[in-house]
Every structure is written in C-alpha cells, then in structure tokens.
Amino acid sequence: MSDPLQDLLAAPPDLPVTVGLPALVEALGSHGVAVVQAPPGTGKTTLVPPAVAGVVAGRVVVTQPSRLAARAAARRLAQLLGEPIGETVGYAVRGERRVGRRTRIEVVTTGLLLRRIQHDPELAGVGAVVLDEVHERHLDADLTLALLVDVRANLREDLAVVAMSATVEAERTAALLDPEGAPVITVPGALHPVQTVWCPLPAGARRTDERGITPAFHDHVAATVRRALAAHEGDVLVFVPGVAEVETTVRRLASVDAAVHPLHGRLPSAEQDRALREGPRRRVIVSTAVAESSLTVPGVRVVVDAGFSREPLTDHRRGLASLVTVAVSRAGAEQRAGRAGRLGPGTVLRCWSEAEHAHLAAHPEPEIATADLTAFALEVACWGADIRELALLDHPPAHALAAATAVLVGLGALTEDREVTPRGRLIAGVPVDPRLARALIDGTDLVGATRAAEVVAMLSEDVRAPGADLVAALRSLRGDQRAAGWRRQVTRLEEVAAGRGTGAESHATTDSRRLTDDVAVGLVVALAHPDRIARRRTGTSSYLMASGTGAALDPRAPGPLAGLEWLAVGDAERRPGQREARIRAAAPLTEDLALEAAASMWTEADQVTWTGGRVLARRRTLLGAIELGSVPLSDPPAAAVSEAIAQALAREGIALLMWTEAATGLRARLDFLHRAIGDPWPDVSDATLTDDLDAWLGPQLARVRSAQDLRRIDVAAALRARVPWQEAGRLDELAPARVQVPSGSTVRIEYSHDQPVLAVRLQEVFGWTAVPALAGGRVPLLLHLLSPAGRPAAVTADLESFWDNGYPGVRADLRGRYPKHAWPDDPRSAPPTARTNRAPRS
Incomplete structure (x- = not known):
C-alpha cells in the first residue's frame, strides 16, 4: 500500500517551501531540531509536517495559534491527500477531536498541546512536534517551546522539534532549541507585488474615542471596502480588531454586490468553513487577526486593513486585565498586506496615512511582557521547574509574575512558597483561566453546575455585553442558534464540574435554586474576580472596587445596572489619563453574596x-x-x-x-x-x-x-x-540669642538669614572697631546699622572699612535730618549712646 504522505512529497504542489525540505530532513537527522524561517504563503504549514513524518517514528503533532487555524490547516492537508479528516491527518481543538488509529499528523491548538505535556511529559506515541507561527509570541506558545526544550533535555532526547517562524527572530529560537544552535532553514518568500493605497479618515474625524472605534471610522472602513470592490479584482479580505467590529462591518456592507462573510474564532465551524471556501460570487471576508498569518483564505487579491488589533494588557497594580484595541504594528500590517499577494499582484488599502504609518510600533509586544500571567505561573508551578531555568525567549516582568503568584495564593492554588497545592492541580485541570476555574469549582455548589458552566464559558470569551449587562449577554447566548461553540464549552465545563474532569462534586444547594439569574451570574463573576466586587460610592454614580480602584459605568449608556448598590465586575479597563476604570461587563450582586464570594x-x-x-x-x-x-x-x-x-x-x-x-x-x-x-x-x-x-x-x-x-x-x-x-x-x-553693644543695650540677633544679622542704631556701636563673630569665630555678624528713626542706613560686616569709607557719607546724609543725635568725626573714639541729647557740633 502506498504512503499518502510520501506520495504528496513525491509530487508536491508548487510551493516555495519545497526547496527547503531536503535541508530540513538532514537537520532532523543530525540534530533532532530545526527552525524553518519562511514568510506566510510559502506552504510551510502544508508541507513541513509530511516531511517531518517521513523521518520520525510516531505521530507528528502540529500546533496552530487558534482553533480556526488548526481546523483549516488539517483540512487543507487532508484535501491534498484526497482523504477525509481523521484518516492520515486529523485535528484536536477545545471540545472537538477528529483523529483515528491511522492518523500520523495531528493539528492542535498550542494551548491543547501545553495541557497534554503537563499530563504526559514524555508525549507517548509522539515522534515530533512542529510549532507553527512561533513569531507571534503568544504566551502559551512561548511556554510550550520552553517545556519541549526541557522534555528533550531530560526525558525524550529522541523527540524531534521543529519551530516555524515568519520573522528574523529565528536565530533566537534556534539558540533555545539547541545550545550549539539548531539548524535554520530559510525559505525565500514568493509573494507577488502588493500595491499600497493610503485611505486615511477625512480631517476632523476621529478613529477612536473613550468607547473604542467610532461610528465614523466604521463608516469609513465600509466605504473603503466599497472602493476596493469598485476599483480592484478578486475577493476582499478586511481586517478589524474584534468580533464586535466584525459584526458591525458586516452590517454596514449588507447592500454590496458580493457575498459578505464574517470570520472569527467564535463562529460555528460550518460558518468558518463557508468563509474560507470560494463560491460562485465575489466574496468579502471580514476577519479578526485569525487570518493574519497562519490561515489561508483562497481567492483574496485585495486587503482592506482598518489598522487595529486586539491585544492583552494588564494593570498589575490594580488587577485589571483585559483585551484592548491598539494600533497594529508595522510588522502586523505587512503580514496582513501579504495576504493580497499570494495568488498574483494584489492591493492593500490601509485606512490610515503614510505619515501615521511611520509612527507605528515596529513589532507587537510579546504577550509575556503585557498579559496577565496567572495561568502561566500556575502552569510553571505544575511543571515543577524554576522559571529562571526555563528556555523562554523573554522572561516575564518580575512585578507581573509577583502579582500573578499573589492571585494564585489567594485562590489556594499555590502555597506561600510557590508550591502547587492539590486545589491548584484541580484548578489547572479546568480548561479556562485559573480565576474562572475557581468560579466553576466553587460556583457549582452555589448556583448549580449548569449556570456556573454557562457563566464561566461566557466569561472565557471576549464578551461585549450590551449596556455592560452580563445577565442580558447570557440570555442572548442562550437564544442564539449560532452560539454552538459556547454551548459545546458549557457542556464540557458541566462535565468537569460533575467530576468527570476534576473529581469535584456537583450538586445544587437549596440556596442555589432560589437564586435568580441576575444574582447567580453576579455570584459566579464575583467568585472569579473577588477583587472586582464593587459598591456604589455614597451620593455618586461611581463605584469602588474591593481592589481599591474606582470604576464607573458608561454615563452615555447607563442600562439596567445604573444605580445598583453592588456589582460584580467581569471586565473593566482603565485607560491612560483616566481617574477611574470603565466598567465594560458586570452583573448585579448583593452584600451577602459579595461576602460569600x-x-x-x-x-x-x-x-x-x-x-x-x-x-x-x-x-x-x-x-x-x-x-x-x-x-x-x-x-x-x-x-x-x-x-x-x-x-x-x-x-x-x-x-x-x-x-x-x-x-x-x-x-x-x-x-x-x-x-x-x-x-x-x-x-x-x-x-x-x-x-x-x-x-x-x-x-x-x-x-x-x-x-x-x-x-x-x-x-x-x-x-x-x-x-x-x-x-x-x-x-x-x-x-547667643542677644549680644551687648557698646551703648550697654542687649540687642537680639536675627538668625533667619543666611548670615546672622544684628540690627542696631548706628550711635550705639560707636567705639566698636570689629564686628563680633559667632560659631567660635567662624561667622561674623552682619550689622544692619539703623538711622535714629530705625531705618537701614548701612550694612557691613567690616567696621574698620565702614568707619573709613562708608560712615562719612552716612554722616553727611543724616546729621542734618537728625541734629539731636551724635555724629562725631571719629566714631572709633566717640562715646556710644542710645540717647537723643544734642551732641556738640564738630
């Protein structure tokens, strides 16, 4: 019987990566590791796994950054082999796995492989791991690479590892895979020329405001798509930052003469597949960043780029972690533009100016530098390694790791010595963020397994609740026939809560049955984020969260949450320059339930x-x-x-x-x-x-x-x-506080100046030839010599010089005005006096 993978390699499709496959096979034979550096569109995701399968014994596991990309990559390779999914090629994503006994290549999400490594560090039955898109620097991808290096060093020297990157960071990855340097196979790109058309927003209009992307900019993106359809041939791929923006753009394009398809990770599989298939009509695919590099969208000759991406950002001091909309980096913009040049010469229409482009960041920040590290820290603790010894491309910021550790200690997942607890392993076994895992485990007894699973499944997605109301969002999901992915996650979490996944007991208490959806949702949210429990400040519309951070609902869209005394905040964002965080998702709560959570x-x-x-x-x-x-x-x-x-x-x-x-x-x-x-x-x-x-x-x-x-x-x-x-x-x-002058008076010294000052009438110091010195003779007094009326007449610290040079002028100036006072020719020998008797004329 012929080998379908070898048959494919014997007559491969015309893809640039084929020139690098012999070098890859040689590198695996000599080193067991390799880095393939190739731009998007060169075919590395399609042909590298079959080449690896030809030189290793056991299954080849291939990672992709998203569920959508994993399914699409597996489907593409299976089509080339002329087989259905689950034969030679299969895939596994959260809640879905299609593999068989004959499967030799399994495409999985990176997070799924990370979980497998934790449960089976030796990866029994796996001959090689191919890490795709490592340049995207997702947190789970960085950690998976580090754990695989540890596995090869201590458990499986025979495990082959191939890292595939689209950027020049390949050398750094090679150094991690092998201290002597893993071989790097560089494949030149084969992109066709892509023309750039700059389409900035008209002057005076804003792209974003405090609520996010403005309606005016959404209109501009839709107008740019219409311009692309009118002026250029081929299908159009539109990049916007998130699911809400995808849906908004699709609505604005309802009247165009083309088939408009949304594309994002929360869509049912059938709708994702429909967006990726060419059809009889010209297509417009409105996508999040899932189509940026790892996913092939056939038929595309034009890209419209809104210029935004959604990235994790964490305020560790306030405990606020969320996905925020930021400007795309120049590297990200180039990746997107390249999607227009895979089939032939293409065009990218960028919804910003060339001048703005020059000020974009060169590359996106790696997630390890900006993201919440709670799940990362728990994974490292479960692995049992010293984080400083892991082969990470970048090590996490110390303050962010400390904040994550503090959260895990508070959840009971780690001891104060950072050792994982049995509860921590239980939490780590739930396929969601540790905070949400805690909410599922503890919430099951309080609100019932189903409602706990529903809320946790909802919170695990990037939910944009209407009016910030998570209860309304949950009810909408329950009635949305397209929310199949959410329902699958609910079922899976129910199984975990019921004990099939973690051993946790599941039974609804009497109190849980009495709780309405409103407060049940709030309780589960509060269990996940107790630091975000919020109480309204007296006499105001703003709130104070348990973390100490102020927060407020959007005053322009108050909704049903406005005025409630207690809220459980699921998502809040504090932007630079803002005093309070903006509540983006919350649910009602009571004081009793706040204390419970x-x-x-x-x-x-x-x-x-x-x-x-x-x-x-x-x-x-x-x-x-x-x-x-x-x-x-x-x-x-x-x-x-x-x-x-x-x-x-x-x-x-x-x-x-x-x-x-x-x-x-x-x-x-x-x-x-x-x-x-x-x-x-x-x-x-x-x-x-x-x-x-x-x-x-x-x-x-x-x-x-x-x-x-x-x-x-x-x-x-x-x-x-x-x-x-x-x-x-x-x-x-x-x-001294005072000093006696020749007249017999004791005069107070003023010490409030840099040099101590003695203010005294001039006639009282007749007979002095030197100014007294203080501080053991270090600092002479500064004499302020006064007129008979007490007004300053002269300032000196050198009486000898003053009697010779300054006094004659003062005498000439004042004796006519003050004739009853003494104005002798020789003040050194004249008797001092504090009296006003007329002195004889000289």
Missing part, C-alpha cells in the same frame, strides 16, 4: 486619622477596600495615634505645631550652628523634623487627641533635647 477579603481594621483638627478613631469592617461599616474607638492604641499625627504632619507640615517665638528663635539658632559647624549640632530642617518625629517629639505625640493637645506640645523643649548634653552649655556661647 470574597470571604478571604473580609477584615476588621482599626483606623486612626487626623481629621478636622482632631484625632478620629474607629473600627472598620472591610471587604477589601470597601467599607461595610464602622464604630468609634474610645481608646485607640498610642502607636496608632502617633502614626496618625505623624502622617498629618508629613501631609500638612510641622506648622501644625505651636511655634512660639522662643521655639522659632531656638530653631533658627540650631539651624545656623548646623550649617556653620555641622555635627553634633542637629539638622532642624522641615524635611528632617518631619521624617524624624518620634526622635524629637517622642511620647508627647501619643497624648494628642485634638488640636489643643497638639498646641500644648513644648516644641522649644523638644528641640533643645536634640542637642547632645555635652554641647548644650555652649549654645549661648556659639549662637
């Missing part, structure tokens, strides 16, 4: 604050950051009072204290000595005193209950206590 977040905490000039103390009952109630505390702990006062002083400044003239003067003198001499004279600046309150105010703070108590603190005594006792006696010597 987030029991571990319930706490009692004593709070002591300085508010309105007094200490307020109360015992608060909290659900995370949400206050459920509080009662006054009559005798708060002294340490808490001190901390509250310290925070108030740090916030409002030490001016809150009572600064008497004595305290202010002493502080100025100490500050002078600290600047002039340094240690041991203390720093008494605002910053130092605020940071070191306990050291200088000590137990006085603990007795404070009001503003009056705060004013009773003897600040001067506290400052004086900061001076070492050995030096305390020298304070008046080094920085």
Whole structure:
C-alpha cells in the first residue's frame, strides 16, 4: 500500500517551501531540531509536517495559534491527500477531536498541546512536534517551546522539534532549541507585488474615542471596502480588531454586490468553513487577526486593513486585565498586506496615512511582557521547574509574575512558597483561566453546575455585553442558534464540574435554586474576580472596587445596572489619563453574596486619622477596600495615634505645631550652628523634623487627641533635647540669642538669614572697631546699622572699612535730618549712646 504522505512529497504542489525540505530532513537527522524561517504563503504549514513524518517514528503533532487555524490547516492537508479528516491527518481543538488509529499528523491548538505535556511529559506515541507561527509570541506558545526544550533535555532526547517562524527572530529560537544552535532553514518568500493605497479618515474625524472605534471610522472602513470592490479584482479580505467590529462591518456592507462573510474564532465551524471556501460570487471576508498569518483564505487579491488589533494588557497594580484595541504594528500590517499577494499582484488599502504609518510600533509586544500571567505561573508551578531555568525567549516582568503568584495564593492554588497545592492541580485541570476555574469549582455548589458552566464559558470569551449587562449577554447566548461553540464549552465545563474532569462534586444547594439569574451570574463573576466586587460610592454614580480602584459605568449608556448598590465586575479597563476604570461587563450582586464570594477579603481594621483638627478613631469592617461599616474607638492604641499625627504632619507640615517665638528663635539658632559647624549640632530642617518625629517629639505625640493637645506640645523643649548634653552649655556661647553693644543695650540677633544679622542704631556701636563673630569665630555678624528713626542706613560686616569709607557719607546724609543725635568725626573714639541729647557740633 502506498504512503499518502510520501506520495504528496513525491509530487508536491508548487510551493516555495519545497526547496527547503531536503535541508530540513538532514537537520532532523543530525540534530533532532530545526527552525524553518519562511514568510506566510510559502506552504510551510502544508508541507513541513509530511516531511517531518517521513523521518520520525510516531505521530507528528502540529500546533496552530487558534482553533480556526488548526481546523483549516488539517483540512487543507487532508484535501491534498484526497482523504477525509481523521484518516492520515486529523485535528484536536477545545471540545472537538477528529483523529483515528491511522492518523500520523495531528493539528492542535498550542494551548491543547501545553495541557497534554503537563499530563504526559514524555508525549507517548509522539515522534515530533512542529510549532507553527512561533513569531507571534503568544504566551502559551512561548511556554510550550520552553517545556519541549526541557522534555528533550531530560526525558525524550529522541523527540524531534521543529519551530516555524515568519520573522528574523529565528536565530533566537534556534539558540533555545539547541545550545550549539539548531539548524535554520530559510525559505525565500514568493509573494507577488502588493500595491499600497493610503485611505486615511477625512480631517476632523476621529478613529477612536473613550468607547473604542467610532461610528465614523466604521463608516469609513465600509466605504473603503466599497472602493476596493469598485476599483480592484478578486475577493476582499478586511481586517478589524474584534468580533464586535466584525459584526458591525458586516452590517454596514449588507447592500454590496458580493457575498459578505464574517470570520472569527467564535463562529460555528460550518460558518468558518463557508468563509474560507470560494463560491460562485465575489466574496468579502471580514476577519479578526485569525487570518493574519497562519490561515489561508483562497481567492483574496485585495486587503482592506482598518489598522487595529486586539491585544492583552494588564494593570498589575490594580488587577485589571483585559483585551484592548491598539494600533497594529508595522510588522502586523505587512503580514496582513501579504495576504493580497499570494495568488498574483494584489492591493492593500490601509485606512490610515503614510505619515501615521511611520509612527507605528515596529513589532507587537510579546504577550509575556503585557498579559496577565496567572495561568502561566500556575502552569510553571505544575511543571515543577524554576522559571529562571526555563528556555523562554523573554522572561516575564518580575512585578507581573509577583502579582500573578499573589492571585494564585489567594485562590489556594499555590502555597506561600510557590508550591502547587492539590486545589491548584484541580484548578489547572479546568480548561479556562485559573480565576474562572475557581468560579466553576466553587460556583457549582452555589448556583448549580449548569449556570456556573454557562457563566464561566461566557466569561472565557471576549464578551461585549450590551449596556455592560452580563445577565442580558447570557440570555442572548442562550437564544442564539449560532452560539454552538459556547454551548459545546458549557457542556464540557458541566462535565468537569460533575467530576468527570476534576473529581469535584456537583450538586445544587437549596440556596442555589432560589437564586435568580441576575444574582447567580453576579455570584459566579464575583467568585472569579473577588477583587472586582464593587459598591456604589455614597451620593455618586461611581463605584469602588474591593481592589481599591474606582470604576464607573458608561454615563452615555447607563442600562439596567445604573444605580445598583453592588456589582460584580467581569471586565473593566482603565485607560491612560483616566481617574477611574470603565466598567465594560458586570452583573448585579448583593452584600451577602459579595461576602460569600470574597470571604478571604473580609477584615476588621482599626483606623486612626487626623481629621478636622482632631484625632478620629474607629473600627472598620472591610471587604477589601470597601467599607461595610464602622464604630468609634474610645481608646485607640498610642502607636496608632502617633502614626496618625505623624502622617498629618508629613501631609500638612510641622506648622501644625505651636511655634512660639522662643521655639522659632531656638530653631533658627540650631539651624545656623548646623550649617556653620555641622555635627553634633542637629539638622532642624522641615524635611528632617518631619521624617524624624518620634526622635524629637517622642511620647508627647501619643497624648494628642485634638488640636489643643497638639498646641500644648513644648516644641522649644523638644528641640533643645536634640542637642547632645555635652554641647548644650555652649549654645549661648556659639549662637547667643542677644549680644551687648557698646551703648550697654542687649540687642537680639536675627538668625533667619543666611548670615546672622544684628540690627542696631548706628550711635550705639560707636567705639566698636570689629564686628563680633559667632560659631567660635567662624561667622561674623552682619550689622544692619539703623538711622535714629530705625531705618537701614548701612550694612557691613567690616567696621574698620565702614568707619573709613562708608560712615562719612552716612554722616553727611543724616546729621542734618537728625541734629539731636551724635555724629562725631571719629566714631572709633566717640562715646556710644542710645540717647537723643544734642551732641556738640564738630
């Protein structure tokens, strides 16, 4: 009997990858690993797996990034062999598997292979794994590559691994597969020329606003498609970011003279197949990014690119993870454009300008740098390896990994030492995000297996709930005949909940039967995201989530959730520059159910604050950051009072204290000595005193209950206590408060300036020939010599020079105005005086 795979390779279709197959076979024979670098459209997904199957014993498992791509790749290869799916070639995706005893090539989603490796690290019966589209840098693909490297190093040296990439990152992948460098087989592209037509939105119109893509831009994309149909030949492939945008665009194209097909991963298989088949009429296929690189759409000669993609983005500090709409990268735009050049010369119409294109990011960020890492961290823990030793193309950010670990500890999936628990393995066995797995496991007893599975299946998709109402979204799914994929997932999750998948018991309690859909949905959502339980702030329309993040519904589309006291938030997004997160999907909740779902977040905490000039103390009952109630505390702990006062002083400044003239003067003198001499004279600046309150105010703070108590603190005594006792006696010597001048008066020294100032009437310093110096002779006083009226007449720190050079001018200027005062020719020898008796004329 002939081998259908070898027959195919003996007379392969005319695809560029055929020139690289001999080198691939040689690389597998010598190294057991290889990297195939080839652009989309070269046939690598079709012909590499048969070539690998010819040189290994056992099944060849081929990965694809999506269910749609896995089915399409398997179907394409089976057609070339002239066989039905499930014979030589089969596939397996979530909830569906079509393979037989004779299957030699099995196409699977990357996530499915990751789960198989966890359950069977030796991959019994598998001879080779072909990882397709590794350049897309999905999180599960990065981890699967790392685990396969570990398997080859420790369990299966004979397991062949081929990584296929469409970008120049092939060398990095090769270095991971083999420390000495895996062979890289480069296949040149065979794309036909693709003309670029720039179709920017008219001036003054916006592509996006706070709610996402604007209606004006949707109109523009539809108009661009009509332009493409009128000006160019061939089927048209339209790229938009998500399912909602696909449906919106399809509606706007209802009147065109072509068959318009949606294409995305949530469609039933039959509708996906229909979109991928050429028909009697010209076609417009409106697709998400699933058609960007790994999926072949026959007949396409024109691409219309809206210029957006949907990527994961996580605010780890606030615990908000969601898919966000972002501008496509230049690399992504080139991939999309290439779809128009597979059959012949084609055209891409880009819905942005050439100038805007130059400012796009060169490449998309790898998911490991931006995505929520909770599932990733659980997979690594289940594998039992040190993450630092895994062969990852990029290692995860430390803060993101720490946040994910904290979530898993809170779910009971990991210990504090990051060891996986039995509950963690149970959660890992549910084919959804760990938070949703927890909601399924714990929600089954609370709302029943079916409703728990329905809600979890809904939350596992990128749901855009109308009016943010998840209850309405669930009811819509139940009545939607096209939601076959959702129903299959519900059935599978019900089986898991019933114990066939995880061993969990499934029985609906009496309480679960009493719950309406409204609060049942809310309870399951709250079990999945207890940190997103939200309570309306008093007197406002905004909410506070248990995580401490503020959130609000869209005020322009309030819907049935507006005004509800409690919400369970399934999806929220906080954009840069926004103070609050925007709630995109939520369900009603009650306080009792909130406490049921987030029991571990319930706490009692004593709070002591300085508010309105007094200490307020109360015992608060909290659900995370949400206050459920509080009662006054009559005798708060002294340490808490001190901390509250310290925070108030740090916030409002030490001016809150009572600064008497004595305290202010002493502080100025100490500050002078600290600047002039340094240690041991203390720093008494605002910053130092605020940071070191306990050291200088000590137990006085603990007795404070009001503003009056705060004013009773003897600040001067506290400052004086900061001076070492050995030096305390020298304070008046080094920085006296007052100084005696020749007239016999004692005059206060002003220390508030950079140099100490003595303001004194000129006649009182007759006889002085030198200015006194402070700080042990280091700093001379700065004399502000005053007129008889107390106005500044001269400033000097050098009396000898002043008597010779400055005094004659001052004398000439002032003695006519003040004849009753002494204006001697020789002030050095004249008697000083504070009196106003007429002096003899000289």
